[in-house]
Amino acid sequence: MTISPSKAPLETASKERLRLWLRFLKASRxxxxxxxxxxxxxxxxxxxxxxxxxxxxxxxxxxxxxxxxxxxxxxxxxxxxxxxxxxxxxxxxxxxxxxxxxxxxxxxxxxxxxxxxxxxxxxxxxxxxxLSGFDAESARALADDLQTLETSLTARRARDD
Amino acid sequence: MTISPSKAPLETASKERLRLWLRFLKASRxxxxxxxxxxxxxxxxxxxxxxxxxxxxxxxxxxxxxxxxxxxxxxxxxxxxxxxxxxxxxxxxxxxxxxxxxxxxxxxxxxxxxxxxxxxxxxxxxxxxxLSGFDAESARALADDLQTLETSLTARRARDD
DNA sequence: TACAAATATTTTATACTTGAAGTAAATGCA
DNA sequence: TGCATTTACTTCAAGTATAAAATATTTGTA
The missing domain is CATH 1.10.10.10 (Winged helix-like DNA-binding domain superfamily/Winged helix DNA-binding domain)
Known part of the structure; x- marks a missing residue:
């Protein structure tokens, strides 16, 4: 058997990304x-x-x-x-x-x-x-993840032009 | 000497959280x-x-x-x-x-x-x-971080009522 | 039963938002 | 030089957004 995630099993990448976006939107709002x-x-x-x-x-x-x-x-x-x-x-x-x-x-x-x-x-x-749930370090870490997202989006934009 | 972060040094928690929010907003938009x-x-x-x-x-x-x-x-x-x-x-x-x-x-x-x-x-x-920059696993991980944010926000709301 | 309070929704006033059309000015080039 | 194109901005129409006031209905309670 393989290592399984802590809680629910992973869905397809597509579903996980959609879930991510919905969470994102909710938090943002x-x-x-x-x-x-x-x-x-x-x-x-x-x-x-x-x-x-x-x-x-x-x-x-x-x-x-x-x-x-x-x-x-x-x-x-x-x-x-x-x-x-x-x-x-x-x-x-x-x-x-x-x-x-x-x-x-x-x-x-x-x-x-x-x-x-x-x-x-x-x-x-x-x-x-x-955002008090994040200390300086985890805020930085999450911000870095979001940078990844930005990069991904920018690449996509460039591709579609 | 202590372990230092990869790139820029950490700012105060307040500044890092602000930076996080600005990144967040940019990606969201x-x-x-x-x-x-x-x-x-x-x-x-x-x-x-x-x-x-x-x-x-x-x-x-x-x-x-x-x-x-x-x-x-x-x-x-x-x-x-x-x-x-x-x-x-x-x-x-x-x-x-x-x-x-x-x-x-x-x-x-x-x-x-x-x-x-x-x-x-x-x-x-x-x-x-x-969001193709995230595979299923990292999408899940980021979504979990955002759940932390939601929790933090909800707690704050409850406190302020 | 009366009737004040609460609930569900719409209406109103004002502001924000986009995309498209309009105006004026600057630029490129035959 | 002459004129089409591009650039900078505003105006416009339609839709989205909030908060607050208005309307209609239901509920709680004396």
Missing amino acids: SVENSLRENLKAEFNTTLPRFDVLAALSRYADGLKMSQISGVLKVSNGNVTGIVDRLAEEGLLIRVPVPGDRRASLVRLTQRGQEEFARQAAAHEAWISDM | SVENSLRENLKAEFNTTLPRFDVLAALSRYADGLKMSQISGVLKVSNGNVTGIVDRLAEEGLLIRVPVPGDRRASLVRLTQRGQEEFARQAAAHEAWISDM
Whole structure:
């Protein structure tokens, strides 16, 4: 006889992968829903807005609209509305790009930087709390597994183009 | 000297968990975007519609509206519109619940069952292809890790209620 | 039996999302 | 230079998402 797994027997690879994806989705939704609630309650904002601020916070020189949608992997038209609203509130500004009147750079304002700093600190604490079942080492290990997944996905994309 | 990790040194648990979440989100979005595209191209449908059919397919007796939103972890009002559209297309029906005129059971029609069977088969194949970087065993292992996450989240929820 | 509270769902307002169409500007090349 | 193509962005239509208010019905209990 061969070595058998601890609990249920392994299904086909296809079934195990499907199960993995369903678990994945469930966990992802749980965390996202929780973040959404917290952002609403503590900062009266939303996840998409937070994501845009987060992207901009990594680029002091600003990002063009298409770069924002590229980084966040959301559609172009989507970003317009979110940036519009954040601009109205004074958290960011659109700066004309010299030499290209089609484009503009989106940059955090001082207020935007300060507001995002507060949100980011809270965000990290929430995540750490939610993922408290993982110590530093196992978090790293799982993150590495997910890197494998990313690599697999990227390879597949390249193949299909 | 102590044993050091293969690549970068471990950050604080908080940072490692944040990194894990960001990887998680990225992978999740990649897979979701790919599924969305495929569902549109092959079946002219969307992920939310697929999810509703999938939930119903596991309950031959049907589910109440609130049970669907419970299973899918989406809001109540959301399900109304999706079910409306699927009903118009004849993929499901609302059946009155005898003895409770507020509620209705939503059930797949024959056509709905057949249509979902085709979609589910394709869906499993897409997932299996996307996650081909994992063999049955490592898929199972990662799924088990995610179970840990679920448990951690559930415990946290219980604590905060 | 009355009737307050709870339950099931829909409706509403607002925001997010995509893909496609539209507008304006920049680029490539005959 | 002239003009088709590409690029950057916005607008639009339809669908998805939430939370909160509204509606209808059932349940608990005095």
